[in-house]
Amino acid sequence: MRTASMPGHPRGRTEAGARGRTRDPLAPLRRTPVHAAIIAICLLWMIPTAGLLVSSFRDPAAVSNTGWWEALTTPSEFTLQNYERVVDTNNMGRSFVNSLFVTIPATVMPILIAAYAAYAFAWMRFPGRDWLFLMVVGLLVVPLQMTLIPVLQLFTSWGLTGSFLGIWLAHTGYGLPFAIYLFRNFFGGLPREMFESASIDGAGPWTAFFRLVLPVSIPAIASMAIFQFLWVWNDLLVALVYLGGRPSVAPLPVTISNLVNSLGQNWQLLTAAAFISMALPLLVFFALQRYFVSGILAGSVKG
Amino acid sequence: MSGSWWRFPGRMLLILMMALAVAACGDDDKESDQGVSGGATTGGERLGGRVAVLGTWGGNEQDAFMAMVKPFEDRTGVKVEYEGTRDLNAVLTTRVAGGNPPDVAGLPGPGQMAEFARQGKLIDLATFLDMSAMQQQYSQDWLRLAQVDGKQTGIFIKTALKGPIWYNPKTFGSVSGGTTPKTWDELMALSDKIAASGTTPWCIGLESGAASGWPGTDWIEDIVLRQAGADAYDRWHRGELKWTSPEIKRAWETWGRITSNDKMVYGGKQTMLTTNFGDAGNPMFQNPPRCYMHHQGSFITDFFVKANPGLQPGEGYNLFPFPSFGGNGDAQVVAGDLFGMFKDTPQARALIQYLTTPEAQQIWAKRGGAISPNKQVPMSVYPDDITRQMAQSLVGAQTVRFDASDLMPEAMNNAFWKAVLDFVQNPGNLDSILANLDKVQQETKGR
Numbered sequence: 001m002r003t004a005s006m007p008g009h010p011r012g013r014t015e016a017g018a019r020g021r022t023r024d025p026l027a028p029l030r031r032t033p034v035h036a037a038i039i040a041i042c043l044l045w046m047i048p049t050a051g052l053l054v055s056s057f058r059d060p061a062a063v064s065n066t067g068w069w070e071a072l073t074t075p076s077e078f079t080l081q082n083y084e085r086v087v088d089t090n091n092m093g094r095s096f097v098n099s100l101f102v103t104i105p106a107t108v109m110p111i112l113i114a115a116y117a118a119y120a121f122a123w124m125r126f127p128g129r130d131w132l133f134l135m136v137v138g139l140l141v142v143p144l145q146m147t148l149i150p151v152l153q154l155f156t157s158w159g160l161t162g163s164f165l166g167i168w169l170a171h172t173g174y175g176l177p178f179a180i181y182l183f184r185n186f187f188g189g190l191p192r193e194m195f196e197s198a199s200i201d202g203a204g205p206w207t208a209f210f211r212l213v214l215p216v217s218i219p220a221i222a223s224m225a226i227f228q229f230l231w232v233w234n235d236l237l238v239a240l241v242y243l244g245g246r247p248s249v250a251p252l253p254v255t256i257s258n259l260v261n262s263l264g265q266n267w268q269l270l271t272a273a274a275f276i277s278m279a280l281p282l283l284v285f286f287a288l289q290r291y292f293v294s295g296i297l298a299g300s301v302k303g
Numbered sequence: 304m305s306g307s308w309w310r311f312p313g314r315m316l317l318i319l320m321m322a323l324a325v326a327a328c329g330d331d332d333k334e335s336d337q338g339v340s341g342g343a344t345t346g347g348e349r350l351g352g353r354v355a356v357l358g359t360w361g362g363n364e365q366d367a368f369m370a371m372v373k374p375f376e377d378r379t380g381v382k383v384e385y386e387g388t389r390d391l392n393a394v395l396t397t398r399v400a401g402g403n404p405p406d407v408a409g410l411p412g413p414g415q416m417a418e419f420a421r422q423g424k425l426i427d428l429a430t431f432l433d434m435s436a437m438q439q440q441y442s443q444d445w446l447r448l449a450q451v452d453g454k455q456t457g458i459f460i461k462t463a464l465k466g467p468i469w470y471n472p473k474t475f476g477s478v479s480g481g482t483t484p485k486t487w488d489e490l491m492a493l494s495d496k497i498a499a500s501g502t503t504p505w506c507i508g509l510e511s512g513a514a515s516g517w518p519g520t521d522w523i524e525d526i527v528l529r530q531a532g533a534d535a536y537d538r539w540h541r542g543e544l545k546w547t548s549p550e551i552k553r554a555w556e557t558w559g560r561i562t563s564n565d566k567m568v569y570g571g572k573q574t575m576l577t578t579n580f581g582d583a584g585n586p587m588f589q590n591p592p593r594c595y596m597h598h599q600g601s602f603i604t605d606f607f608v609k610a611n612p613g614l615q616p617g618e619g620y621n622l623f624p625f626p627s628f629g630g631n632g633d634a635q636v637v638a639g640d641l642f643g644m645f646k647d648t649p650q651a652r653a654l655i656q657y658l659t660t661p662e663a664q665q666i667w668a669k670r671g672g673a674i675s676p677n678k679q680v681p682m683s684v685y686p687d688d689i690t691r692q693m694a695q696s697l698v699g700a701q702t703v704r705f706d707a708s709d710l711m712p713e714a715m716n717n718a719f720w721k722a723v724l725d726f727v728q729n730p731g732n733l734d735s736i737l738a739n740l741d742k743v744q745q746e747t748k749g750r
Contacts, residue, residue, distance in 0.1 A: 064582055064610045152401025161403045241397050245386030246355070258361040258387045264511075264581055265605055266362040 056082055056271035063268060082272035086259065091247045095255040100280075101164060102239065102251050103232045106171035110179050111224055113172065115217075118183030119209050123195060133184065139177040147173075148241050155242060167243045174238070175228050186220040187213055222291030230281050252277050349380040354650040356383055357398070358409035359391040359640075364672070371666045375657045381650045392713075399424050404645035407654055410457055412709035413448055414716070416641055420451035426644045427454040431652050437659065444703045445676045449641055460658045461673040462639035464601040464693045465706055466525045466625035469584060472618060474592045483623035487530075490626045491560065494567060497595055503569040505561055506594035508583025509576055509724060518580045519558075519723030520708040522598060524636050526554040530628040533702045540707035542715070542748045546740040555726060555733055563730035569594040572727050581606040588614065598625070600638065601693045605672055616687040624696060634702035638709065639676060668694075712747040715740075 024030075054068040057078040062071065071077060086092065120126070121133050151170060152161065160166035190213065198208050214221075236253040245254045256273040260266050360368055365387050372383045388394045392411040398404050399419060410416045419425050432455065437446060441459075449457035468490075470479075478497050484490040497504035509518050528536045531550035538544040539551060546552075565571035569586050570578070584603060586593030588611045597603075608614050627633075642658060644651050657663050664675035665684045674685075674694045685691040697703070708716045722736050 061610055061612050064585065148397050149400045152397065152403055156402040161401075240388055240390075240394050241401070244355075245357075245388065246384050250386075254386075254388075257389065258365060260389065261362040261364045261605075262359045262389055263602060264389075264579075265609060269362075 052271055052274060055268070056275055058268075060266075060268035082268055083276070086256075086269055086272045086276060089255070089259060091250065091255055092252075094247065095250055095252045098249055099233060099251040099253075102167055102171075102243070103229060105164075105168045106175070106232045107225055107228045109168055109172040110175035110228060111221060114176055114179030114183050114224070115214065115221070116209075117176075117180050118187050119205075119213055121180065121184045122187035122190075123208075124205065133180075136177050136180050140181065144174050144238070148237075152241060161242060162244050162246065162249060164243070164249070167239060170238055170242050171228075171232050171235070175231070179224050179228070182224055183217070183220060186217055190216065219291050222288045226285060226288050229284055233277075233281050349378075350649060350653055351380040352648075352650045353382045353384055354407060354648065354654050355405040356385045356407045356409075356654070357391070357395060357405035358385065358387055359389060359411070360409070361387045361389065367667045367670050367672070370670070371663055372654070372657070374666075375654065375663070379650075379653055381653060383654065399645065406646045406648055406651040407642060407644050410641040410643045413457070413641065413705060414710050414712060416449070416457045416643060417451045419643065420454065420456040424645060425451075425454075425456040426647050427456060428458055428644060428655060429455040432458075432656060432659065440659070440661065440677045440679050442676075442678065442698075442703070445639075448639075448705050457641040457643045458655065458659055459639045459676045460642055460664060461667060462637055462676045462697065463674060464697050465521050465636040465638055466598075467601065467622040467693065468625060469587070469597045469599060469603065469607075469620055469622050470595055471587045471592060472621045474587070475595055475621075478595055484626050487557070487626045487628050494561065494596075498564070498566040502592065503567060503594050504596055505568045506583050506586050506597045507562065507568050507575045508578030508580045509727065510579045514720060515576075516720030516723035517708065518583070518599065519562075519727065520719050521600065521636070521706070522558050523554050523723070524704075524707045525598075525625045526557050526628075527551060527707070528634050528636055528702070528704055529625065530554055530557065533634065533704060536704055536707060540710040542711070542744050546737040546744060547734070552733070552737060555737070559726070559730050559733070562727050575727055576724060582610065585610050588619075601674065601690070602672065604689065616689040620689070622689065622692070633696075633700050634704065635697060635700040636704055636706055637697060638706040715743055715747045718743040 051068045054071055055063050057080070058068070058071050059077065059079055059081070062077060117136075121129060121136075151173075155161045155166050155170075160169070194212060195208055198212055203211070234253060235251075236257060239251050239254055243249050243251070243254075245258070256270065256277060259269040259273060358365075358368065365385065368385060369383070372385075375381065376383055386405070391409065392415060395404070395408055395411070396415075399422075404424065410419070416425070434455070437455075437458075445459050445462075446455065449455060449459060470483075478500070479493060484493050494504040507518070509516055511517055524536075527539060527550065530553065531539075535544055535550045544551065561567045562572070562575065568575055580599065581603075584597035584599060584607060587595065587597055588607070604616065604620065607620050611619070614620060624633075624635075642655065644655055659677070661675070661677045661679040664673075664677050665680045667673040668675045668680055669684045669686065671686045671690060674690070674697055678698065682691050682694060685694055708719050711719065718740055722740055725736050726733060
């Protein structure tokens with residue numbers, strides 16, 4: 001199926017490319033203002049992050065007395081002390097491992113469950129399907145803060161507080177509505193003929209799901225994985241409530257937030273900590289970026 | 304086909320099973336935790352086990368607390384598992400409501416302590432603390448502040464002075480003529496004199512994220528306590544004295560003499576509203592100084608030193624007490640860190656007992672940044688003269704009152720913060736601001 005649909009793409013692209021080259025030799029020039037504008041907006045957008053990066057290499061007294069741009073003229077004043085203090089903090093390495101231990105299952109579980117559910121919502125007929133789907137979409141607007149106390153009561157009675165299983169379940173629950181919604185719309189856009197010919201070839205729902213739906217939905221799954229990974233990786237509140245800040249289980253955001261005194265002293269350490277905790281999500285993003293971009297394109301072309 | 308029909312679900316099942324196996328490991332870990340704490344014995348030489356503590360401290364405060372409990376851990380073998388969060392109120396309320404409170408917790412303030420106590424969540428510490436010994440070590444005021452309906456539901460382990468006015472001795476002498484103002488009138492005369500010379504006398508910063516405005520509440524409290532007296536102060540925070548009453552309104556107007564005059568405060572109202580409380584005092588240390596005086600709690604020295612490395616207590620910064628209003632005696636507004644107990648375990652009892660001792664409290668006092676409420680902590684442990692001076696005025700004051708906004712119900716407290724910002728922005732709206740506070744007072748009183 002996948003191979004049958006592929007030839008359309010390269011052909012379309014070469015046609016467009018040929019047309020561009022023969023009819024409009026000035027096209028690259030014409031696009032220059034657009035590119036310049038995009039680059040300018042990107043740079044503007046990155047200024048706060050750049051400022052944060054520069055500040056993370058500066059002495060706290062210097063940060064509170066002069067702007068970060070003034071540091072660029074005196075690079076000799078840059079120091080690594082913020083990074084050293086963050087890395088030396090007790091428990092930082094353990095927290096990094098804890099964060100991975102929380103984030104990876106909490107990303108895989110909701111995606112797996114949501115894919116099954118979305119397939120059922122998109123391609124299987126059963127009574128009450130639309131109502132059920134409406135309920136799932138409705139859950140999108142429930143603020144997770146409202147669920148903290150009831151879910152915590154449930155976890156307490158089941159003995160799940162402070163355990164990794166508890167926080168995986170919590171994140172799975174919070175991630176499911178959006179994941180099901182995203183996947184259902186993506187799966188729903190797949191051509192009906194694909195399933196019909198598959199079923200003529202004797203494929204049951206399982207085969208159709210694993211051999212057809214999942215492979216062609218890699219872009220949507222990758223997009224969802226990035227969202228969910230970032231959300232869980234950066235989460236402080238859910239971890240603090242269900243998992244707690246015990247050193248043996250505390251994930252990175254909890255440990256990082258404890259670098260700061262109760263009245264906000266030592267905030268300069270947060271600048272360095274922000275870049276340390278950003279490293280892994282950036283890696284994940286760049287690794288999945290290829291799928292991410294084609295995921296957006298797939299949606300737009302389909303519509 | 305039938306082979307592949309099974310292959311893919313098989314893989315997924317494998318992943319799920321692995322996940323569950325890992326989860327099971329996590330569970331084992333937890334059960335063994337409980338096993339250890341459950342197996343502890345009372346009265347034994349070494350207690351062992353764990354005690355979970357939730358507090359608001361992070362960074363070097365957390366280090367100080369861990370240093371404070373280190374001798375306890377060594378002696379009893381109890382492991383203190385400290386969790387810190389700056390959003391203590393939200394996390395603690397959620398955990399308590401969810402049935403999963405820590406064993407021992409720092410409490411956000413006496414107001415919230417009373418709420419937990421009335422829900423029956425806090426354990427009466429008098430059931431195991433030697434109260435007659437406590438009365439010798441703590442002043443009556445400090446013990447009473449941590450009582451609810453006659454039960455000792457909390458205990459202070461660290462305190463702070465709210466009222467001092469800070470100055471830079473290197474520049475202040477040239478404008479003050481060598482003396483510090485004793486009364487409010489002298490303070491205003493000095494402020495007017497400095498303002499007339501072209502420099503603003505005051506530095507004020509009210510920004511503090513969602514809690515913006517609280518530095519202003521400290522001003523109002525200091526003024527009410529000394530101008531209207533301790534009795535009016537008590538009726539006010541209990542909700543028995545209206546915000547629109549002459550006593551309270553006069554306090555706002557008194558403060559307004561400073562805030563509503565752009566010549567009085569560095570940068571005027573815009574700077575006041577947008578400057579973080581921690582940075583607000585720094586213009587005192589610039590050359591030439593942008594201001595001469597700054598009103599803030601005892602903790603602010605930490606900020607001074609961080610932003611101006613090399614600043615020494617005494618030479619680099621100094622303080623004088625908040626001035627009095629016509630003869631009202633020596634009064635101090637204070638704040639502090641309260642501890643309460645949510646689960647009655649032998650380890651929690653032992654920890655609370657230990658934290659009240661002078662031995663424990665002087666560890667933090669020695670490191671600086673804390674004043675001990677325990678009278679038996681000797682003045683010599685404080686690291687410098689400034690801290691010693693604050694500790695002395697805290698112990699020696701005739702009248703000690705806790706930060707009123709922290710005693711008010713949470714909704715009232717939040718409205719107070721916001722009212723400060725409104726008042727600084729539009730001093731002319733004072734009547735409507737106070738009327739609005741009265742409304743909140745009415746609403747929160749019924750609860």
